[in-house]
Amino acid sequence: MDGLERYRGIVPEFERLIEAIVRPLPVTARINTLKTDRDRLLFRLREAKVPFQPFSWYSLGLKLDVEKPGNLIENLMGHIHVQEEISMVSPIILDPKPGERVLDLCAAPGSKTTQIASMMVNRGLLVANDPANTRVASLRSNCERAGAINVVVTRYDGRRFPSHEFDRVLVDAPCTGQGMARKDLSVLDRWSLKRSLGLQRLQRALLRRATDLAKPGGTVVYSTCTFAPEENEAVVSWVADQVERVRLEKVSIPGLESCPGLVEWDGSLFGDEMEKCIRYYPHQNDTGGFFVAKLIKE
Amino acid sequence: MWWSRFGTPLSTFEGVSFYRKGRNVWAFSLPEIPDMRCESVGLRFMSVRGRVWKPTTYALQLFGRFATKNAVDLGPDQAEKFIAGEQQSLEADLEDGYVVVSHRGDVLGCGLYTRGELVSQLPKERRIVKEGIENCLSDGDS
């Protein structure tokens, strides 16, 4: 748990975070509207006596009281996608519309890609990119199971993704994953400042490339599942400084408890603008931990 | 082909384009195929070998509910066998060949029907064997 001690000063009710982090994550899933609708799916689950509880903040999210949600027939049919609750936030903030051109720069295994495809109602272009060979296989199979037919899968290094104009770009960056400790506590032991700083270089380059790829007026969303400010505010504020013509937009989701982004950390000043970003801690909504920023290209 | 086999109205595929690469036909709905190195475009729709074509389970899950023939809705026990990947005898009004298999009105996937036997064509990694089934395939009223 040492990896968390450095956040004592920034996390409200820090002791509750420590209690929450050792509890396993609830099993959660998202209803896939490309293949079913909410009423039909809930009816099926009730008939089959699968215990569930809809999220209060998102009509397509469900808590499932089952051990192996992957074995549900609704999963086989692609009517649900098993996905961590808080990770459903970034596509909602990205807010893709049918008919747009959208890029998911770090897409595998495709939880957010399939959510975006359903928000686009299979219309428009969705490029799902990930360089990792093995992970691309699960990305493809998740897209097929979801019934996403507007998806093109590519395997570029996101830092060198070829020039193209997109209405929206999601950068769900590789990170140290501290927010997923409830799934695997060992992420906390594996954390080191050196790893965060190494990833920071990659994250900055990815986000910077994403801002190049967005068209004027376009939206870029950056998210990670880690608490480390080095991989969050330090990335977003650097890109906001480096790239002209981008501004931050305030992020919020009604019904979820959160904290604003950090204005400073460990002697670095990120600026008041960073309060527009959002942090979710596991004890706030009984989820994993998450960070999201939204940038608009002018 | 889908029309003659499944009686699927053409409107089902409105806005959907197809392309063939080797043995596979892919379905996609895109304003354009972007000018970049693509690993895949859209969803694998069917495979073709000579004159025989086989729809993929995922294509049937998406488009199969519009089938008006060569489609069968299984009861709970039969569906359980089907999703476990098994073969079973089945009396149904089906022509030999690939059929749309559903349960309670929702498509499970592709089956091969020959002389009264239905063989599940679900991809191996998607099969769910009995002890693993969380969602008992109840009839609702039972």
Ligand SMILES: C[S@@+](CC[C@H](N)C(=O)[O-])C[C@H]1O[C@@H](n2cnc3c(N)ncnc32)[C@H](O)[C@@H]1O
């Ligand atoms: C947090 S995961 C993405 C999860 C995914 N968005 C989802 O919702 O299922 C980060 C991904 O970034 C990918 N990645 C690593 N290096 C990258 C790079 N240089 N360019 C693009 N993606 C990269 C990893 O392979 C990994 O799949």
